[in-house]
Amino acid sequence: MTQQKFQIILVLVADTAGGRPRGRPRKDPERLSTWVPPEGWSRLVAWISPEERLALKRVALEANTSVADLVRALASGLAGGVITPEELLGHVRKGIQVMEKIPTMFDRGEDFKVLPRPRQGCEWVFAGEGRPTEKLDGTNVRVTVRSGHVVRVEKRRNPSKLQKQQGIIDGWYVDADEHGPEDKWVFEAVRGTSFEGWPDGEHPAEALGPNIQGNPLGLTRHLCVPFNLEIPVYDEVPRTYDGLREMFQQLESRFAPGHLAEGIVFHHPDGRRAKIKRKDFPGISARSR
Structure with a gap:
């Protein structure tokens, strides 16, 4: 600008x-300032x-x-x-790239929908590598478990644009505040989860529930789903633009049957990940069949 x-x-x-x-x-200071917005x-x-x-x-x-x-x-x-909208869109696209935790496997167009063009760095997905799992749309957390009890709760923090320019690419976890309003539903999800059977150690997980990210799966309670233990895997997933777009028309969630899946995350054995969401495709509703 x-x-x-x-x-x-x-x-x-x-x-x-x-x-x-x-x-x-x-x-x-005893008088509250008030302002009534104009009609509309x-x-x-x-x-x-x-x-x-x-x-x-x-x-x-x-x-x-x-x-x-x-x-x-x-x-x-x-x-x-x-x-002008064109001037602003350039800055918005840069911001979206910074904000993305996991790269989308296709490039995006002017309307932010994906194009039939593989994104640089995601070629391994189209080569058939990686395991496809259901993308659960919640809050990324990490819980530390000892003898079936949670002893620490952390939330993910991602690098800022400046930090990325400094070479800090990967996100990290910071302690969540049990008494802070911003972490209220994270701890509600922890309290709603049974950790019996979870091995001792640190477990990255997704906090889900009625008050998290709009609750697209229609859950009735808050809970944590560990990536390394319970995330549903899809056996046959196409690796082409047209194939994925057609699949998402009717792809049912395996975590919450009766609801459409939000997306797919491909996990490479070396730790790389790539994602694609149903709402990324033009002409597909995010929530309805």
Whole structure:
């Protein structure tokens, strides 16, 4: 984005903030500030990581505004024609590549749907290598088990864009906070899982349930599913664009029969992984048959 357009965005930010610097502390702290949105307005909510939040706050600080008004200014720029969709899409694609934990096996097009073109680095999938397993859409965690009891719960953290530029590619695990609201459902999943029979050691798992990622499998309780013990394996999975697209039309979840599978993850013996999701294909609904 050019410096000139960035300056225009800052002007838009000032306009959305009423042209006034943020006042802290309030002159009358006992009085709550209220604001009623105009008719037809809607509220946008998104979950972001601490690193992403910090990056947005840095830009908002330079613009002397809040993160919320910064996002609104971006929307105003699009609506007003100051920022073109094509210009923004280039940055969005870069962000998606950073955000992806496991590479999608096909390249993506302008609409973010996959193209019939193998993604560089995923050639091994098309060569027939790797074991296809069901992709469970939840929160990636790691639990440490001793004698059938959980003694530690961790959640996955992925490298930021800057860290990737520094050569830090793989994610890592950090301790989850049992008393933190952001990890509430992770611990609900741990409490809803029986760890009897789990070998002692660290187990990467997926936390699933009614309040996690929209619950696409229609689960009635929260639980943890270990990747190394219970993830369902599909015996025959095509390795072509057309074959996978046709398969996903009716592919049933083996973990939750009666629901469509979210996707497939291919696991190579050397640790490499690649994924494909039903919603990646054009013309296929993410949730319905």
